[in-house]
Amino acid sequence: xxxxxxxxxxxxxxxxxxxxxxxxxxxxxxxxxxxxxxxxMEAAEHAFFRSLGYSIWTRGIEPPVGWPRVRAGCDLKHPxxxxxxxxxxxxxxxxxxxxxxxEFIFRKLNExxxxxxxxxxxxxxxxxxxxxxxxxxxxxxxxxxRIEVAPPELLEPCP
Amino acid sequence: xxxxxxxxxxxxxxxxxxxxxxxxxxxxxxxxxxxxxxxxMEAAEHAFFRSLGYSIWTRGIEPPVGWPRVRAGCDLKHPxxxxxxxxxxxxxxxxxxxxxxxEFIFRKLNExxxxxxxxxxxxxxxxxxxxxxxxxxxxxxxxxxRIEVAPPELLEPCP
Amino acid sequence: xxxxxxxxxxxxxxxxxxxxxxxxxxxxxxxxxxxxxxxxMEAAEHAFFRSLGYSIWTRGIEPPVGWPRVRAGCDLKHPxxxxxxxxxxxxxxxxxxxxxxxEFIFRKLNExxxxxxxxxxxxxxxxxxxxxxxxxxxxxxxxxxRIEVAPPELLEPCP
Amino acid sequence: xxxxxxxxxxxxxxxxxxxxxxxxxxxxxxxxxxxxxxxxMEAAEHAFFRSLGYSIWTRGIEPPVGWPRVRAGCDLKHPxxxxxxxxxxxxxxxxxxxxxxxEFIFRKLNExxxxxxxxxxxxxxxxxxxxxxxxxxxxxxxxxxRIEVAPPELLEPCP
Numbered sequence: 084x085x086x087x088x089x090x091x092x093x094x095x096x097x098x099x100x101x102x103x104x105x106x107x108x109x110x111x112x113x114x115x116x117x118x119x120x121x122x123x124m125e126a127a128e129h130a131f132f133r134s135l136g137y138s139i140w141t142r143g144i145e146p147p148v149g150w151p152r153v154r155a156g157c158d159l160k161h162p163x164x165x166x167x168x169x170x171x172x173x174x175x176x177x178x179x180x181x182x183x184x185x186e187f188i189f190r191k192l193n194e195x196x197x198x199x200x201x202x203x204x205x206x207x208x209x210x211x212x213x214x215x216x217x218x219x220x221x222x223x224x225x226x227x228x229r230i231e232v233a234p235p236e237l238l239e240p241c242p
Numbered sequence: 243x244x245x246x247x248x249x250x251x252x253x254x255x256x257x258x259x260x261x262x263x264x265x266x267x268x269x270x271x272x273x274x275x276x277x278x279x280x281x282x283m284e285a286a287e288h289a290f291f292r293s294l295g296y297s298i299w300t301r302g303i304e305p306p307v308g309w310p311r312v313r314a315g316c317d318l319k320h321p322x323x324x325x326x327x328x329x330x331x332x333x334x335x336x337x338x339x340x341x342x343x344x345e346f347i348f349r350k351l352n353e354x355x356x357x358x359x360x361x362x363x364x365x366x367x368x369x370x371x372x373x374x375x376x377x378x379x380x381x382x383x384x385x386x387x388r389i390e391v392a393p394p395e396l397l398e399p400c401p
Numbered sequence: 402x403x404x405x406x407x408x409x410x411x412x413x414x415x416x417x418x419x420x421x422x423x424x425x426x427x428x429x430x431x432x433x434x435x436x437x438x439x440x441x442m443e444a445a446e447h448a449f450f451r452s453l454g455y456s457i458w459t460r461g462i463e464p465p466v467g468w469p470r471v472r473a474g475c476d477l478k479h480p481x482x483x484x485x486x487x488x489x490x491x492x493x494x495x496x497x498x499x500x501x502x503x504e505f506i507f508r509k510l511n512e513x514x515x516x517x518x519x520x521x522x523x524x525x526x527x528x529x530x531x532x533x534x535x536x537x538x539x540x541x542x543x544x545x546x547r548i549e550v551a552p553p554e555l556l557e558p559c560p
Numbered sequence: 561x562x563x564x565x566x567x568x569x570x571x572x573x574x575x576x577x578x579x580x581x582x583x584x585x586x587x588x589x590x591x592x593x594x595x596x597x598x599x600x601m602e603a604a605e606h607a608f609f610r611s612l613g614y615s616i617w618t619r620g621i622e623p624p625v626g627w628p629r630v631r632a633g634c635d636l637k638h639p640x641x642x643x644x645x646x647x648x649x650x651x652x653x654x655x656x657x658x659x660x661x662x663e664f665i666f667r668k669l670n671e672x673x674x675x676x677x678x679x680x681x682x683x684x685x686x687x688x689x690x691x692x693x694x695x696x697x698x699x700x701x702x703x704x705x706r707i708e709v710a711p712p713e714l715l716e717p718c719p
Binding site: 270271273276277278280281284299308310311312313314315316317318319321363376 | 429430432435436437439440443458467469470471472473474475476477478480522535
């Protein structure tokens with residue numbers, strides 16, 4: 084049976100967040116500090132979850148799950164400056180039973196043509212806590228079924 | 243009767259922390275971002291508590307207490323730069339039943355003569371948590387008796 | 402002569418910025434770290450400048466001016482949590498020849514009725530740089546004439 | 561000819577920095593925010609440079625060089641908490657004409673036996689600035705000759 088066309092909308096594999104570089108994101112070099120890119124990635128991930136109807140700090144799911152980050156990284160090609168408008172493009176690269184891998188493309192919007200300034204990676208693991216101990220756990224179905232892996236062509240490195 | 247000389251050591255009214263300005267503390271201006279001064283003050287407060295034998299995140303006190311900040315501020319006269327060595331001089335200005343007020347003097351050590359670059363204020367309240375609610379509470383005696391208010395001459399503004 | 406009604410719009414004395422609490426703004430207590438309130442104040446100040454047609458990091462003004470912070474502080478009555486929506490209400494308290502004093506009211510919007518959670522203060526000085534030295538300077542007319550002091554009733558402490 | 565024994569000391573291939581987790585490094589989860597690991601890595605890199613007699617923000621080198629980060633990442637196995645003592649072990653993995661690649665091992669010292677909690681990677685490029693443009697440049701000899709690549713056995717992943 085053909086996949087209904089509305090499916091693509093309700094089961095997203097990507098998300099875009101736009102934010103403007105704030106002053107404390109910059110450092111003495113005049114550019115955005117590299118650790119800020121990890122915060123940008125996480126902000127997009129959290130907004131992605133909200134777009135699905137959930138908070139990353141789950142409410143309404145029993146048992147509650149958390150999403151510690153086990154891998155994070157970024158490749159930076161061009162610097163960002165104060166008040167630059169940056170698009171953080173989240174793509175779901177992999178969805179396993181207990182973890183999700185995201186890729187991110189950073190684009191500077193206030194320049195024509197729009198310029199890719201870097202890429203990022205984030206791998207998070209779904210966990211529950213019992214007796215103060217974290218334990219990896221299957222992603223709750225109600226979340227897992229709302230997330231789709233992005234098609235390979237979206238994930239390909241830019242030329 | 244003369245105050246025993248060991249008193250000054252065991253019941254302190256002040257504490258000094260020295261740290262070096264790190265790169266992410268700076269911003270595009272080349273100077274330390276003003277919000278970093280609040281982090282510096284807090285770092286000195288936490289080191290002060292450790293010097294008393296406690297963690298600000300109390301362990302071994304029942305019921306556990308927390309110290310939310312209800313007032314914080316700073317006056318800045320001279321900027322700090324990357325790798326400057328700054329002394330954060332904590333002084334206890336007031337000790338009430340349920341709160342402590344601190345004053346801070348920031349000094350740049352890598353300049354001769356040593357230069358006062360700013361002052362800060364921090365007021366914290368002792369609280370306990372019950373059913374997820376915070377409630378102000380008397381400072382546990384074992385902590386209160388280890389802290390003394392600084393003599394007025396130490397607290398006077400510099401000329 | 403009556404003040405023309407459009408005046409209030411073009412020469413503003415206040416500005417409101419709404420933002421959502423992000424994960425790294427929180428700390429182990431589960432609440433927003435107090436230093437984040439200073440960053441929130443500054444974000445509102447910078448957005449206020451952009452609303453006037455300027456960047457706080459002035460472009461197009463000769464000589465370029467900067468705005469170092471000489472005083473900053475906040476009083477906090479209620480904590481903020483992850484994903485809370487906070488309104489940062491900037492009010493111009495004082496406009497001098499070479500400095501501006503702002504007041505801020507923090508309101509938590511995702512609670513009914515809307516709750517004031519704290520207040521803040523920020524004093525900035527207009528400076529130029531020559532030979533690497535900062536020197537206080539008159540606020541450029543094109544900026545000064547676009548900013549008005551808020552009427553006292555807006556600045557009064559809430560009951 | 562045998563390598564003189566003092567060589568290992570004067571031309572280092574590794575560096576260790578110990579720091580204590582500060583309160584704003586933590587987030588609502590109670591653990592250190594993952595972006596802090598990038599700041600820790602950079603702090604170790606900057607301390608490494610100081611141990612060589614240089615600042616990462618070079619003084620006394622003509623033309624001045626900068627070290628933008630082009631790649632950064634970390635793998636995290638165990639969380640860190642407030643006041644944990646963490647050793648950041650920097651190892652030089654690669655030294656090219658215009659770039660340096662570092663590896664980092666994070667170890668939690670306040671636990672017996674000492675536990676590896678994560679690993680990190682950082683690649684920096686040496687640049688000069690001319691007319692506001694950054695351009696990759698050979699690492700100045702006086703710096704390059706003071707840095708050695710770590711032997712493979714130090715860089716091997718732990719079992």
